[in-house]
Amino acid sequence: MNIINEDKENILNTYKRFPVVIKEGHGSTFVDYDGKEYIDFSSGIGTNSFGACDKEWVEAVCNQAKTIQHTSNLYYTEPQVKLAKLLCEKTGMKKVFFANSGAETNECAIKTARKYSFDKYGMGRSKIITLKNSFHGRTIATLSATGQDVFHQYFYPFVGDFAYVTANDIEELNQNIDNTTCAIMIETVQGEGGVNALDPEYIKYIDKVCKEKDLVFIVDEVQTGNGRTGYLYSYMEYNVNPDVVTTAKGLAGGLPLGAILFSEKVSKTLGYGEHGTTFGGNPICCSAGYSVLKRLNQDLFDHVLECRKIVEEKLTGKPGIKSISGKGMMVGIELNDNIKAIDVVNKCIEKGLIVLTAKTKVRLLPPLNISTKELNKGLDIILESVGELL
Numbered sequence: 001m002n003i004i005n006e007d008k009e010n011i012l013n014t015y016k017r018f019p020v021v022i023k024e025g026h027g028s029t030f031v032d033y034d035g036k037e038y039i040d041f042s043s044g045i046g047t048n049s050f051g052a053c054d055k056e057w058v059e060a061v062c063n064q065a066k067t068i069q070h071t072s073n074l075y076y077t078e079p080q081v082k083l084a085k086l087l088c089e090k091t092g093m094k095k096v097f098f099a100n101s102g103a104e105t106n107e108c109a110i111k112t113a114r115k116y117s118f119d120k121y122g123m124g125r126s127k128i129i130t131l132k133n134s135f136h137g138r139t140i141a142t143l144s145a146t147g148q149d150v151f152h153q154y155f156y157p158f159v160g161d162f163a164y165v166t167a168n169d170i171e172e173l174n175q176n177i178d179n180t181t182c183a184i185m186i187e188t189v190q191g192e193g194g195v196n197a198l199d200p201e202y203i204k205y206i207d208k209v210c211k212e213k214d215l216v217f218i219v220d221e222v223q224t225g226n227g228r229t230g231y232l233y234s235y236m237e238y239n240v241n242p243d244v245v246t247t248a249k250g251l252a253g254g255l256p257l258g259a260i261l262f263s264e265k266v267s268k269t270l271g272y273g274e275h276g277t278t279f280g281g282n283p284i285c286c287s288a289g290y291s292v293l294k295r296l297n298q299d300l301f302d303h304v305l306e307c308r309k310i311v312e313e314k315l316t317g318k319p320g321i322k323s324i325s326g327k328g329m330m331v332g333i334e335l336n337d338n339i340k341a342i343d344v345v346n347k348c349i350e351k352g353l354i355v356l357t358a359k360t361k362v363r364l365l366p367p368l369n370i371s372t373k374e375l376n377k378g379l380d381i382i383l384e385s386v387g388e389l390l
Contacts, residue, residue: 003033018349025052028370030354039378041355041364046191046223046330049250049292051367057253060291064284072278079286086293087259090232093245094267098281099258102222103137105246108260108275109185110141112244113216116269117182120214128183128218129176131167135192136185136220145185148193168199177209183216184209188234188327191223194359195325195332200238207240216266218244222258223330226250227296227368230305230328237327250368253292257285304328304368307375311364314379320386331364333382339389347385353378 003021023033028051030038043051050057064079071077084096099105110128117125130136134147140159143151147164161180165172167190177184184206190196210217217240224234225247231237233245243266248258258280262269279285308328315321320339325332335341341357348355355378356363362382366375 018345020349020354027051027054028367028374036352038349038352038354039374039381041353041366041378043250043365043367044254045356046228046249046365047252048254049226049368050253050295051369052254054253056295057288057291060287061255061284064287067283069284070279070282073276073281077281077283077286079283079290080281083259083286083290083293086290087261090293090296091245091261093261094264095262097260097262097270097275098286099248099260099277100256100279100282101137101258102220102246102248103139103142104277104280105222105248105258105260106136106142106145106185106220107139108270109218109220109244109246110145110183111275112260112262112266112269113183113185113218115274116216116266119269125180125182127161127163127178127180128185129163129165129173129181130185131187131190131198132164133167133190133193133196134164134185134187134220135190136187137222167196168202170202170205173206173209177213177215181213181215183218185218185220187220187222187224188238189224189229189330191330191363192358194361195330195363197325197327203235203238204240207238207242210243216243218242218246221245221247222249223365224327226292227300227304228328228330228365229326230301230308232296232301234327251292252285252288255285255288257282257289259289300368307366307370307372310372310375311379314376315383318383318386320390325361329364329366329368329370332358333362333364335360335362335386336390339386343389344382344385347388348381351381351385353381353385355382 022030024031028040030040087096114126130145130147132147136142136145144159144162163176219235219242221233243263245261251257320336322334341362344362
């Protein structure tokens, strides 16, 4: 079978795929059908938290698959309860709702914010402020929440009552807060928007103003969460207390699972029949999530931060590289104007390294437990690839 041709023949062409067919993977290494190995600096766009086919993860998934694969949310299951309890214990949040993806978690956050305000203040207080350059998903509502014009095409009409403000501009934020505002929604690091970290004081100000004006503070941790920035959830670095936290990607180590975490303030907002899902909280996914979450500890976070130091020391100031952005193992590499990120990606693939792009930057999302040896080898390939494009 020619997999690439069969893909083009049978699968909707909404992805610009690279000409690599992955057969298997182990840890931070992928292998194609020709036996060529690739160091993985993508972890499935930040989902394979412990790399490919992590032993403990595989055991958890297989054991659950042999027990019961699905029941629906009309019944109770132990894996769902164990994961929800651990999430609440590790974050101090009050309740959890499980979904299947980051977009779904953000849909739920939007619904929660608007219903909280409706219940307390009535109609007319439904505006949600998000940031320019943000990305919150590909459903109609989450595209509407996304602060990038490029995504506001074709699928009209979009959902109303979203306002977009410039990141880190407190004055512009204040100008957009009025008696119609119900929530502020941010990513602490704008991943798809270019791996740009927000200023700590800006994040703290949002927390403060949301408390003062009884707005719902939503932190989208779909990509930044689950240890990716060197903290369990990235907001924890800033000593703030969001009302809603959304997470997905790395939570279940490569299986589709999202979670919405609710503070005491909004924990009773959604009631019976007001939100739901068929597959959310699936026992296999929750077992995978539990195997991941219980291992997200300080030793791992310290390793992530140590890897960050290696990245910065190895790449900063090197020919062709302007700057390094992001947090932890969420890395953006800004290149000289004459070098295109996609060209670097293609060079890296030729040399056995899988990396990503984010706008004009090369983006790195390695497995959280990648060895320093593999990390350094991959960084050498990046430097070599950039050097060939100078």
